[in-house]
Amino acid sequence: MNVNRKVLTLDEFTIQQLRMFPNATGELSNLLRDMGLAAKRVNVEVNKAGLVDILGDAGTINVQGEDVKKLDIFANNQFMGVLRHGISCAGIGSEEMDEFVVFDDEISNNSKYVCLFDPLDGSGNIDVNVSIGTIFSVYRRVSERGKPCTKEDFLQPGRKQVAAGYIVYGSSTMMVYATRRGVNGFTLDPSIGEFTLSHPDIKCPESGKVYSVNHGNFFQYEDRVKAYIDACQKKNRDNGGPYTQRYIGSMVADVHRNLIKGGIFMYPTTIDKPKGKLRLLYECNPFAFIVEVAGGRATNGKQRILDIQPTELHQRSSLFIGSKNMMDELDTYLNQ
Numbered sequence: 001m002n003v004n005r006k007v008l009t010l011d012e013f014t015i016q017q018l019r020m021f022p023n024a025t026g027e028l029s030n031l032l033r034d035m036g037l038a039a040k041r042v043n044v045e046v047n048k049a050g051l052v053d054i055l056g057d058a059g060t061i062n063v064q065g066e067d068v069k070k071l072d073i074f075a076n077n078q079f080m081g082v083l084r085h086g087i088s089c090a091g092i093g094s095e096e097m098d099e100f101v102v103f104d105d106e107i108s109n110n111s112k113y114v115c116l117f118d119p120l121d122g123s124g125n126i127d128v129n130v131s132i133g134t135i136f137s138v139y140r141r142v143s144e145r146g147k148p149c150t151k152e153d154f155l156q157p158g159r160k161q162v163a164a165g166y167i168v169y170g171s172s173t174m175m176v177y178a179t180r181r182g183v184n185g186f187t188l189d190p191s192i193g194e195f196t197l198s199h200p201d202i203k204c205p206e207s208g209k210v211y212s213v214n215h216g217n218f219f220q221y222e223d224r225v226k227a228y229i230d231a232c233q234k235k236n237r238d239n240g241g242p243y244t245q246r247y248i249g250s251m252v253a254d255v256h257r258n259l260i261k262g263g264i265f266m267y268p269t270t271i272d273k274p275k276g277k278l279r280l281l282y283e284c285n286p287f288a289f290i291v292e293v294a295g296g297r298a299t300n301g302k303q304r305i306l307d308i309q310p311t312e313l314h315q316r317s318s319l320f321i322g323s324k325n326m327m328d329e330l331d332t333y334l335n336q
C-alpha cells in the first residue's frame with residue numbers, strides 16, 4: 001500500500017525539529033503545537049462568523065444555548081487556555097487584556113517561556129469577510145524558574161525572542177512560525193484537521209514590486225515618508241518602479257503577502273498617532289523577528305524594531321518592514 005508520507009504535519013515537524021536538539025526539553029515544540037490547537041478552534045468560529053449574525057450577535061445566547069462571545073474574546077480565551085494548561089508557558093500578555101497574566105501554578109511556574117499575542121488582529125474586517133489573523137511571540141523567561149513570572153519576562157527587546165508566528169484566517173488557514181533555524185508555513189488541511197507543511201524554509205525575496213500603506217493618511221506623514229511613497233509611484237530605473245499598491249487593512253494578511261512575494265509594509269507615525277498605531281510587543285516584534293529570519297528587515301524608521309527596549313505592554317511603534325533592498329532604499333529617504 002502506497003502511504004503518502006511526504007507531507008509533514010505541524011506535530012511531526014516540531015518533533016522532527018526537536019530530534020535535532022538532543023538536550024532540548026520539548027517545551028517549545030509543545031508550545032507551538034498548543035498554538036496550532038488553539039488556532040484550529042478559532043478557525044472554526046472565524047469561518048462561521050457571518051452565521052453568528054444570523055444566529056445572534058455577540059452577548060446573546062445561540063441556538064446551542066451557549067453564550068455567543070465577541071470573537072476577539074473567544075480567540076483570546078482559546079490561546080490563553082491552551083497555554084495555561086500546557087507545560088511550556090509561565091504567563092501571557094494579550095492585546096485583549098490590560099495587564100500581564102501570571103499563571104502562578106506549580107507547572108507553569110516551572111515553565112521556560114512566556115508568550116505575548118494579539119488573538120485576533122484586524123477583527124473589524126470579519127463582517128466583510130476580509131482575512132484576519134493571530135500574532136504571537138515567545139520569550140525565554142528571565143525570572144527565576146519555580147516562581148511566578150514577572151513583568152521583566154515580557155519587557156525584553158524583540159531580538160530575545162526564541163520564536164514568533166502568526167495564523168492567517170484567509171482563503172486557506174495558514175500558520176507560519178519562525179525560530180532562529182528558519183521560517184516555515186503550515187496550511188490547515190480540513191480533511192484531516194491538521195496543519196501540514198506547505199511552505200518549508202520561507203525566504204523573503206530581496207526585492208519586490210508591492211508597497212503597502214494607508215494612503216488616506218498621506219498628508220499626515222512626515223515629508224521624508226511622503227517622498228518615499230511618491231518614489232514608489234514613479235518609474236525608476238534603479239528599483240524597477242512604479243510599484244503596485246496593495247493594502248488590505250489587516251496587518252497579518254498584508255505582511256504575509258509581502259513576506260511570500262516580496263514587498264514593503266509601512267505604518268508610519270501620523271499627526272493623529274505620533275507614536276504609531278501598531279503595538280510593539282505583539283504586532284511589530286513578532287513580525288520583525290519572522291521577516292528578519294526570512295532575510296528581510298524591520299525598523300521604526302530610526303532603529304531596528306528588535307533592538308527597541310520595551311517599557312510597557314501595550315506601547316505603540318511605527319513600523320517599516322519587508323524586502324531588504326526595498327528597506328535599504330527607504331533608508332536613503334529617511335536618513336536624508
Ligand code: P6P
Nearest residue numbers: 121122123124214249250251252
Ligand atoms: P488603518 C487592524 O485594525 C490593524 O491593527 C492592522 O491589522 C492593520 O494593518 C492596521 O490596523 C490598519 O490600520 O489605520 O490603516 O485602518
